[in-house]
Amino acid sequence: MTKLKEALMAGRFVVTSEIGPPKGVNIDEYIDHAQAIKERVTAFNVTDLQSAVMRFGSLATCRLLIERGMEPVLQMTCRDRNRLALQSDLLSAYGLGIENILCLTGDHQKLGDHQGAKGVFDLDSVQLLVAAKKLQEGKDLAGNELEGAPEFFLGAVVTPEAEPLEPHIIKMEKKIAAGAQFFQTQAVYDAQKFKEFIKQTSRFNVAIMGGIVILKSVGMARFMNANVAGVNVPEELIEELKKDKEKTKSGQTGVEIAIRTINEIKDYCQGIHLMPLGWEDKLPAILDGAGL
Numbered sequence: 001m002t003k004l005k006e007a008l009m010a011g012r013f014v015v016t017s018e019i020g021p022p023k024g025v026n027i028d029e030y031i032d033h034a035q036a037i038k039e040r041v042t043a044f045n046v047t048d049l050q051s052a053v054m055r056f057g058s059l060a061t062c063r064l065l066i067e068r069g070m071e072p073v074l075q076m077t078c079r080d081r082n083r084l085a086l087q088s089d090l091l092s093a094y095g096l097g098i099e100n101i102l103c104l105t106g107d108h109q110k111l112g113d114h115q116g117a118k119g120v121f122d123l124d125s126v127q128l129l130v131a132a133k134k135l136q137e138g139k140d141l142a143g144n145e146l147e148g149a150p151e152f153f154l155g156a157v158v159t160p161e162a163e164p165l166e167p168h169i170i171k172m173e174k175k176i177a178a179g180a181q182f183f184q185t186q187a188v189y190d191a192q193k194f195k196e197f198i199k200q201t202s203r204f205n206v207a208i209m210g211g212i213v214i215l216k217s218v219g220m221a222r223f224m225n226a227n228v229a230g231v232n233v234p235e236e237l238i239e240e241l242k243k244d245k246e247k248t249k250s251g252q253t254g255v256e257i258a259i260r261t262i263n264e265i266k267d268y269c270q271g272i273h274l275m276p277l278g279w280e281d282k283l284p285a286i287l288d289g290a291g292l
Contacts, residue, residue, distance in 0.1 A: 002099050003071050004043040005153040008182055008207040014271030015292050016073065016184070016209065017283060018045040019065075021056035027064065033280035034070055040287050043071040043100055045184070045273070049080065052112025059089060062098045073155065074098050077106030082122040083131065087140055090132055094150035102155040102184065103128040103175075111227075126171070126178050129154055133179035156180040158208075159230030160197035161190055168230070169200060176206055184273040187213035187224070189233050189257075191264035198268045209271035212262060214279050214286070215254040218242055255282050259289035266290070 007014045017037065019030050034044050044065055048058040062072035074093050076086065090101065105125045109117045123131065131141050138149040156175040162168045172183065188194045188210050198208065215221050218241045221233040237257055244253040262272055272292065276283055 002043070002153050004073065004100050005181070007042055008270055011270070013266070013292075014042045014207075014209065015040065015274065015287070016043045016045060016271065017041045017274045017280075018047060018276065019061060020047045020050050020277065021058065021061045023053065023055050025056060027056055027061065030061075030280075031064060031068060033283075034065065035068060036280075037283050037287065038070050040284075040292065041274075042271075043073050045073040045075055045102060048075040048077045048104070048106070049112075050107075052079065052107045052109045052114070052117075054112070054114055059093060059096070059098070062093070063096045066097050071100065072098055073100040073102050075102045075104060076128065077104045078121055078123045078125065078128055079106030079109060079119050080117075082120050083127075083141055086123060086128060087131055087135060090135055090152070091146075091150060094152070099151060100153045100155065101132060102157070103132065103180070104157060125156060126174050129156060129175055129178035129180055153181055154179045155182045155184060157186065158183050158201075159186040160188060160210075161186070161193045161232055162230035163232075165197065165200070169197075172201065173204065176204055180206070182207040182209065182270075184209045185211040187211050187228075187231050187275065188261060188265060189231070189237060191261060194265050195268050207270040209273045210262075210265045210269045211273045211275060212258050212286075213275045213277060214251075214258050214282055215241060216251060216277075216279065217244070217254075251279065251282060254279075255285055255289070258282075258286050262286070262290040262292070266292075 046058045046061045062074050065072045103125045109119045138146050158172045159168050221238050224231045
């Protein structure tokens with residue numbers, strides 16, 4: 001049993017963070033950032049070609065974390081591989097000691113840096129969960145018997161501030177039926193909307209971790225509002241970000257907003273998932289400010 005599964009199944013509050021591997025082979029800096037907070041974080045998500053940008057691989061990064069005493073969560077997207085490759089990578093992950101899996105459909109390749117790439121999308125996130133669950137039962141998607149079955153802790157994502165919310169709750173229920181055992185949410189900026197989401201999904205009795213993306217600038221906030229489905233940075237937070245230059249530390253406002261959001265939602269969920277997006281050096285201050 002992984003540490004993440006043990007903690008969430010026991011009802012303990014959990015903190016996870018995220019590593020976005022580099023566009024190249026200089027991975028040491030990213031591993032060092034993780035090591036700096038590894039005693040305060042249960043597991044580290046490793047993104048899978050985040051934003052459809054070609055990067056160092058998620059599977060390899062997860063193994064590097066294990067070798068350094070850290071627990072990974074392998075993010076796996078359906079954009080780049082068909083069902084043969086996805087199932088093979090799931091088996092390979094288990095063989096490398098990786099058991100936490102977060103199943104995602106993946107950003108469209110048109111959003112990335114190889115816009116001529118062909119998207120696969122043979123499966124979606126629900127079907128990938130089905131595939132992983134079947135592997136645990138000793139069979140592949142075609143019904144063939146396996147020589148030894150893996151054991152995973154399967155996760156998925158949900159967007160708690162989407163409007164309308166009901167279709168996302170319906171899909172969340174489908175993901176649970178397909179095998180999802182925990183959820184990490186898209187970025188939370190409106191605590192009241194998050195609390196309403198938790199109220200509507202409490203009947204599912206599944207662990208939910210609130211997602212926190214550190215706001216770096218007004219430009220970032222407006223870009224997310226325009227381009228990231230289900231994310232809405234309220235105008236009052238954007239006005240707050242405009243005053244960041246008056247502070248002595250660059251990015252201090254984003255840190256303060258993250259701390260405040262965590263404190264507002266942490267009593268309503270089973271954990272917090274931190275997505276620093278290059279601001280890993282801000283994480284200790286956020287963890288301190290939120291008492292985590």
